Amino acid sequence: METLNIVDQKVNININGDNVSVSKGTTILEAANQSGINIPTLCHLKKCTPTGACRICVVEVEGARTLVASCTNPVAEGMKIKTHSNRVIDARKTILELMIANHPMDCLKCDRSGFCSLQSLSEEYGITEVPYQGKKRHNPIDLSSPSIVRDADKCILCGKCVKVCEQIQTVNAIEFTKRGFESVVAPSFDCSLGESNCINCGQCIMVCPTGALTEKGAIEDVRAALKDPAKVVVVQPAPAIRVTIGEAMGMEPGAISTGKMVTALKKLGFNQVFDTDFAADLTIMEEGSELVHRVTNNGVLPLMSSCSPGWIKFVEHFYPSLIPNLSTCKSPHQMLGAVIKSYWAKKAGVDPKDIYVVSIMPCTAKKFEAQRPELENDGLRDVDAVLTTRELTKLFKTSGINFSKLEETDFDSPLGLASGAGDIFAASGGVMEAALRSAYFLITGEELENIDFTGVRGLDGVKEATVNVKGLDVKIAVASSLGQARKLMDKVVSGEADYHFIEIMTCAGGCIAGGGQPLNTDIDRIKARLKSIYAIDAKKELRKSHKNADVQKLYEEFLGKPLSEVSHKLLHTHYHQRELS
């Protein structure tokens, strides 16, 4: 009968002498984990097809001719498994020795040191010398990308970066190339990462077990600016930083540390500490108005959010026909950069040429974005340098900052006040929810009572909703990760979907899980960060962007109104089609 299929079929197996019963279809690795047994893995990536490439997870199965990879082999009734027999340990140790024999072994100057799986497994398996001395693969370091550095010599060819790029992001910027001992992960046809389809999301960095993939560092640029007495160095942290920097500095996952972060940034010597969340509110004013304008003037719909630079480049490569659908709004930190170098410069009496804007971002694609030629005003870059959460952590540590003990400080005025709507930009669905809170007002002139749009929250792939705005059904969709975005875009292209507004974030879950966030990010940490972001919003009085008094003041004093000529010059941009390599 139908119902039989739903019943969880159990399989009885024996792991290391203990009889256990697990669901049919469970892999040996999952079964062992469920029994509290830790099997090392290097190539295993949840939610992606297991490839069984690294072989470090091999186990002994009674009756099997060889050892078997626990990540790819499902359990079978009566299976007897030994996860840590001497045969297994010897094999794992040899495999590790083989990996290390082809590795530069330069841990002392490796960006990944302390977070490297190869390093920690080597320690765990007591490897003190490598019996195999010989040829090492050598490929030049690829520095062509403004976001990501690829050092193939440190790569152990686990393929996780390839999988995340192919299966989660559907970008396929990198692949296995060459054969045998010369195999290397690289963009196809010998092109560099900078020339490739790479959209700079940095998810490959997040899954890399070694130092083969790292961000293009800007710490020294920022330190140089801070040392320069002629420079007025202004910093702005993104919404997601305040729920991850504490964690990176040793506090619990999701620790809300907005005030400590501001104090620490001041201690580093930044002249002004402004908040990107302020610009998120500003974005809502512009993007919300753009939505209202398009809806009421038969403009191109659906309008698609433009805060996430990986997503923008994705559209430019893969869906150029949808470029007119993208909001022309610059992303929040770029808006703030432009406002700092115009409005604030004038207000503070500083020559814009002397201002150096540093953005602290959870994102590697923001590094690419900051270098887009069109994102400048009067020959001055909107943003001069982008640091990831990881880089800021290093800067704090280098500067001897005892983060958890710091007092709390407020952001500087007049670009430091933010609504809860601005804060939730950090999570998938946040831009949409923020926009809805204000769009209602922008369309109807009335304030919305219930402003919690919980239907667009959460880590699910695609979220859809219909919101009734005084008789008009506004159809919206939210997706995070480009694989999910691709599904939506295919529907948009085919005409199957008739949304008004779509929010896309490049990384699954949004910026709280961005490619610039602390390493070892896992689902539990992401959930903790998500919870904190909505807690910040919930605690605030000010929860709607259009109610932000400093934003209102900015319009009064400088911009006029949303979509004004000044707004267009400073806060909006354009996009262009990119070739597929």
Add this chain to the structure above:
Amino acid sequence: MSDRTKIYVGMGTCGLAAGAKSVYEAISTTLKNLKIDAEIIPTGCVGYCKREIIVDIAKQGYPKLSYGDVTVADVEGLLKSVLVDNINNHKLIIGKYPTTEVISKDDLDEVPAINELPFFKKQRRLVLKNCGHINPESLQDYLAAEGYEGLKKAFAAGPLGVIDEVKKSGLRGRGGGGFPTGMKWEFGNKSVPKDPNNQKKYMICNADEGDPGAFMDRSVLEGDPFSLLEGMTIAAYAIGASYGYIYVRAEYPLAIERLENAIKLAKENNLLGENILGSGFNLELKIKKGAGAFVCGEETALIGSIEGRRGMPNPRPPFPTESGAFGCPTVINNVETLANVPGLLRHGGDWFASVGTDSSKGTKVFALTGKINNAGLVEVPMGISLREIIYEIGNGIIDDKKYKSVQIGGPSGGCISEENLDIKIDYESLKTVGAMMGSGGLVVMDEGTCMVDVAKYFVEFCTKESCGKCTPCREGTMRMFEILEKITTKEVDKQEKIDSVKHLEHLAGVIRDTSLCGLGQTAPNPVLSTLRYFKNEYDAHIYDEKCPSAHCKSLISYEINESKCIGCGICKAKCPTSAIVGERKSPHKIQTAVCVKCDQCVQLCPVKAIAAK
């Protein structure tokens, strides 16, 4: 039967390389000049490489006669002799083919019967039955040789009937693994496509023959392509697949050409395509050319390559019969396996099972190469001994040198020493001596072959042909190669050699135990089997720093035996580095420091006074 004389010319890639095309043209011209009416038929290869180019002549009232080593210069004389003067026992004769007619005339009594010749006597030709005897481009010829009788029987038996027959026959996969073919087909037959939008099943023929020295599949593809098509059609029918691929390496252009022709003719004659022979069964066959990666012979990598992905093995389960090409149930069989099928169906499973041993039925085709007198393609019944193959069919070692080893099964196989020459060839017994059936390469080595060097050769092959996916195969084969290289190099410190070789056996074991696919799991076999049977050679390289076979350049030096040297000066004159000194008519000497060990002097010395030690 036509009265017209038929002249068969062996025109496989091997024959063509030997010049068969010129001989073919010369025959055509000569026939015109002599005003003789005869049909010239290009055929595949009969397998007797040593006697290429082979020309068979069948004239009315005579058995088919076979002539070997035929050159363009021989053609006119041969044709005049046989077709004009009726002198058949020409100096190039190999033998006469058996015939049902009683013929005893002229000079034929002295001509040996082909099947009594040592090369053919112990062979049993089931797969190669038609190779060299029919025109591979003629469907007519194939049909005349009982072609497609098997398929008709298959249609009469129904898919399950076919599977029963194949199971009864005991046929096992000839690609190396030896999996029971009937069982694989049964899995394929029972497997249901999972994707509701793609309810296809696929039948794939693996013709990606890549072992060094192996050319069994090529000979079948070139010499009897219809037998493969018939076998594939029967297999596809048995599993219920309406789509098929023949994955053949692009380095086999002639095989591809003949396959394309065969597919075209089969389609035109309702032997492929829709409603084959009125059975209601459809089969669409495509050829997919492989780009030359050895690992694409591994079935999951092969599927990846067909799908347009990088040829890289994937973990099994799921097995292809469950989820193969494009996620659909797929059965993959090797060329030789499928070429066995038409005969099997024609004569029945019991007939097939009457040949061979308990566990291994039928015959096996081997490419017999190396230091062997009768190199060639041989098909022998399972259960024959290696000694029979080498000393009877192969007629022993070249120059009567001492046998050392035979490498069986290519890079995945092992080296079999003298002590094991009498083992019966079947899947199981080969494993007991650290080798495997493999696809059928048999490379014979004599006393002049260094076994450490042989292991090094095959390991180096694997370092290049590993797909690079899994750690032990990608990294481990390179380290094995480096250790073997150290052992065979004088300049490396002895202690370092001793230290590194300690790891060799362990490393080989781990690679075998942990690699993802068959390539990696078997890559250490040449090392392990030589370590097992030729440990003394390893020891000599390491501890004495000598190569007993005087092969490893770094470990040998050249010396002139002064008592033999006549001082002719030939070696001195030819030495590229002027390493040889000496006065005319007095013994010469080699200055070892200058010598680059090119071996020219050894080859040139008229009195064999120079040797490598």
